[in-house]
Structures are given as C-alpha cells and as structure tokens.
Amino acid sequence: MRKLLIALLLLLLSTLVFLTLPHILDRTLNSVASPPPYPAGDGARQLHDRLFVADLHDDALLWQRDPLQRHSYGHSDLPRQLEGRVALQVFSTVTKTPRGLNYERNGADSDNITLLAMAQRWPRATWSSLLQRALYQASKLESAAANSAGRLVLIRTRGDLERFVEAWQQDPQRVAALLATEGLHPLEERLENLDRLYDAGFRIAGLTHFFDNEVGGSAHGLDKGGLTPLGRQVITRLEEKAMLIDLAHASRTLIDDVLAMARRPLLVSHTGVEGTCPGTRNLSDRHLKAIAASGGIVGIGYWDTAVCATSVEAIVRAILYSAELIGVEHVALGSDFNGTVHTPFDVSGLAQLTEGLLAAGFNQSEVAAIMGGNVQRLLLANLPPD
Template sequence: MKRKIVIGSLLLLGVALAIFFTVPTIVDGRMNTVTRPAPYPASTQATAAHKALFVADLHDDALLWNRDLLQRYDRGHSDLPRLLDGNMALQVFATVTKSPKGLNYERNSADSDSITMLVMAQRWPVATWNSLLARALHQSDKLHQAAQDSQGRLVLVKNQQDMAAFVQAWGADPKRVAAVLATEGLHPLEGKLENVDRLYAAGFRITGLTHFFDNEVGGSAHGIDKGGLTPFGRQVVAQLEAKGMLIDLAHASKPLIDDVLAMAKRPVLVSHTGVAGTCPGPRNLTDTHLKRIAATGGVVGIGYWDGAVCDPSIPAVVKAIRYAVDQVGVAHVALGSDFNGATRTPFDVTGLPQLTEGLMQAGFSAEDIRAIMGGNVQRLLLQNLPAR
C-alpha cells in the first residue's frame, strides 16, 4: 500500500511539474498577440519600397520568453526568421527583470514581482531567481549565444565601429539583423553604482531608467510617488553618459524626464511610447517633452499597442507618427513596437510593409519614410554609441 501511495504521489508531482513548465508557453501565446494573423499583404509599390529600407525598431522583449531567437514560432511577434521576412535591419532587444503583480498603467508598488515564477518555470539559472542583475545578465547571455550561433545573420552591435561595419555589410547583403541590448529599467543595478560597469561589460548600450514601478534611480509614470531622479539616480545618469550609454526615458515619470533633460549632455531617446496629442495616457509624451527630447538630438519610438496609440491599428500608429513629426520634425521620430511586451499589436514583424504602405498613403515622402522607418535610429547609433 505504501509503495502505491509513493508511486501515486510521484505521478502527481510529475504532472504538476509538467503543467508548471508548460505555463510560460501558454502565457506567452496569450499575452503577445496580434489583431489579425499573418500573412499581411501590402501593395506591390509598398512592398518594393519596404524592401529597400533600413528598418530599425527600438524595443522588443523577446528575450524574456522561453524561445530560441533563431527559430520560427507561431506565437509572439518576432524571431530571427520573421525579422528577416519583415526586412528588419536593426532590433533593440530589452531585458525585462521585474514586473508588479496586478500590473496597471496608473499606480504600482515595487513590493511584488510576477517575473520570479516565470523565471523559475522557464528553468533559468538558480542565480536569477532572487537577483534582478542576474536576470539581466542571463538575457544578455541568451542574445550573445544567439548571435554566435546565427552564422552571421544576427550581429551584436556595441559601438560605432560595429555599427558602421554592419551598415556596410547590410548594404551588400541585407539578410542580417543588427542587435542592440537594452534594459527595461535600471532596478538590475540593485542600488549599486558599480553595476553600471557590469551591465556595460555585458553589452548593454541603451538603458531605460524605470519600468512599471519607482526604483532606486527615480520615479515611474506608473509608480506610487512618480518622483524625479534620486541622488543615486543622478550619479547613475552621470555614469551612463560618461560611458556613452544612451538613456531611454520610456516609462519615466514627468519629473524624472525633467530631471534627466536638465542634466543630459548627450541625446536622449524614448524607445517605445505614444504621444498625448493623439492618445492621452500616463506615459505618453506631452508636446513639451517631445520638443525637449528632440532638442537633445534624440528620437522617439512610436509604439503599436493600445496604451501607446489607443487603438492597435495601422491608422492609429500612422496618426501618432504624423503628430510627432508635426511637433518636432521627421528627424526625431522612429519605431518602438514593444513587440513581445505582453502587448496586442496590429501585426507581427512580418507585417511591417503594411506600415510602410500606411505612411505612403498618409502623404509622407520617400525620404521621410526612410528616416522614420530606421534612418533616424541608424544615425543616432552611428553618432552616439561608444566609439569602440
């Protein structure tokens, strides 16, 4: 009898573990969705125009999920095969390390985390279970390994020299994607300034300061206090600029944006956002902030999901792009999809020719479309990544 009980208990444990380890795949499929599945046909003219573009996107959270970047999936928004199909030339990959339970756009505390269970269920290294820094470094390792195994199709870019070499190689053979590594908030610093150096050594070159909660650096647009830079945050910003790391103000509170802009000596970007002029919301940029960010020489990546553009549709994305261009000029507007960020978007990355077509129909010139779809990001990185 005891033997049967033991066997039954082991079987139940096995079933429970099997369910636990399959949950991330289910969650991924349910949280990263599109309004309409592929394929995404575009006109012959738009398709041809799109194929000639250097397309760049400032924000993708694919590294969070239990997927191999080099394999094609039927869930989520992107992977290397689909990036190539969508003619993506450069993708910024962000690392998500913490997210509050009961996540909302208005007010979140920092005292809970829904990522821990995801990390455990995806069988990440034990060090990542309790360390946000370890989670960021693990995702960096994933990207480095994917690049190493890609046979030159995925190229990690860390400095101006890398970027210039990639642009030249892409011009000869566009079947390759540059990857730039970014943080989704700087809570992985764990309150230690020396961890800026650890992130830099791991390849991080774009640094979001906050995510959905206030942290040691400063206030989030979705936090409790929504304050500005802390004294530690001021040290961090100075250190980031000294190392040539680009500062990303996505998710930042308004006082935090003001504080960073008051001390920034280099261009500042916003990787994925909307504009309050077409879609009011806690994190969407006011006209004033659009203009002040542009004045640094920075760029603003327009997102595709409902929180950024109110309606996850191509016309809504184009409307936000048009508004931003009218406010600050075409040189400061870019794409910031937030693919794989628990978002619902009009298409996966293979649908980008439809966005090119939307811009054409809205009356943007060929030159303007080249700038918006990737030229502005190319320029920003060529000029502002570390030299070597």
C-alpha cells in the same frame, strides 16, 4: 500506497503545468490582431524592400523561444525579422514586473519574473538577483548571435555599426542587435554594477519600468518622483560611458530631471503621445519638444494603450502627429514586440506600416527616416567609439 501514488501524480501534474505555463503565457499575451501573411501594395512593398528598418524595443529575450527559429506565435524571431526587412533591433531585458500590473499605480514589493525564471529553468542565480537576470538575457542574445552564421550581429560600438551597415548594403539578410535594460533596478543599488552591464554589451539604459526604483520614479509607480541621489550619479556615469538614456516608462518629474542634467541626446524607446492618445505614460507635447531639442528620438509603439487602437492607422496617426510637432527626423519605431501586448501584425508585416505612412502623405525619404534612418543616424553619432 494509494495516497503516495496520488501525491506523486499531483506533483507530476503540477510540475507539468508549471513548466508549460511560460509557453501558454507567451502564446496568449504576445498576440496579433490578424495572422500572416500581411499584404501590402506593390509600391509600398518595393520601397519597403529598400529600407533600413530599425525598431527600438523588443522583449523576446524574456521568453523561452530560440530567436533563430521561426515560431507560429509571439511577435518576432530572426526569420520573421528578415521577412519584415528589419536591419536593426534593440532587445530589452525585463527583470521584474509587479503582480497586478497596471498603468496607474504599482508598488515595488512583488515580482512576477521570479516564477517565470524558475519555470523557464533559468540559472539559479537569476531567481534572486535582478542583475543576474539582465546578464543572463544578455548571454542568451550573445549565444544566438554566435550560432547565427553571421545573420544576427551584436553591436557595441560605432565601428561595429559602421561595419554592419556596409555589410548590410551588400547583403541585407542580417540583423544588427543592441542590448537595452527595461529599468535600472538590476543595478541593485550599486553604481559599479553599471560597469558590469556595460561590459555585458548594454548600450541603452531604460531608467524605470512599472514601479519606482532606486534611480527614479516610474509613470506607473506610487510616488512618481524624479531622480534620486543615486539616479543623478547614474545619469553622469551613463553619459561618461556613452550609453544612451531611455525615458520610456519614466515619470514626468523624472523626465524633467533628466532633461535638466543630460548633455547627450535622449530617446524614448516605446511610447505613445498624448496628442493622439491620452494616457499615464504617453508623452506630452512639452516633453516631445524637449526630447527633440536634445537631438533625441521617440519610438512610437504599436499597442492600444500607446495609440488608442490596434491598427496600422492608429500607429500612423501618432507618428504623423509627432512628426508635425517635432520634425520627421525625431520619430522612430518602438513596437514593444513580445512585451505582453496585442499588436496589428507580427514583425513580418512591417510593410503595412510603410504603406500606411505613404498613404498619410510622407514622401519616400521621410518614410525611410521614420522606419529606421533616424535610429541609424543617432547610433552612429552616439555609440561608444571602438
């Protein structure tokens, strides 16, 4: 009897640890250099409070947090987004990451997200299907929007965004939400699954994440190759469906292959640039120029591997370098909030970035473009029509 009680106690303890681990990871891995509040000068604050702020990458859907409720940890939720004056947020779906994840070389034969999905009590179908993980995270965002009393608005078409902007101009206490994939391994090698992602609301497609997949090579993969035969079909189908292609995490060869095929603007949702921070996945000057030439935009990240420090100054330095090289109209924000990164502030502190851009010599219209105007323009021109 004693042995049975001990076994039951150990089982209970292990279950509690398993279920609380996601919360511990979230608190530990999605951290900030300093807690709120985040002060900014009066001039920067007044300008910031007039801006349409857009961010191209947030991984909040991965975590067991209600996006409508304020939290004291993690990088974002709707109350803090409204405080930070965010008007548009791209939410990405993470479906697989390799064990021992690193920036240089990862295989595709292991996965961290399976245990996380189980521990967070995601539907059983998500335990073995990457497609179901993407669709489940999409449903989480849809449910949040439905329960937000109009404060979180899903965007699928140009008309949706046009109507949102008009409403936002009357009452900015609302956030537009777009869905994106963090890699196309959820296709599970089937081109027709792209239609399922589209029908679920996905409008931006990252091609790869931290490992090579069936579409192409990752900057962090083993082979780091270009587009596969399936990948070439995917690029064609994405453009036919007016889904934007995201080159974040793409290998250099993959970027070249997509640039040679694409006929629509390309974006990089969250990245650094080699000109201020050399690194495996940071963009070269050549690729920055080519993406700008496509009519696309580059979202500058906030974490140290992207900008070589955890500071507003480092983010601004990367933005300034990029703007001088390719033009202000091609630069945007790509925080990577909630993507297991350490950032200078949470989303409520974005006025500090406005202040930093002003201090770097950008005028008010340039700041407005970088902070969100460029993203709004790109989406209004390239989302699918109603």
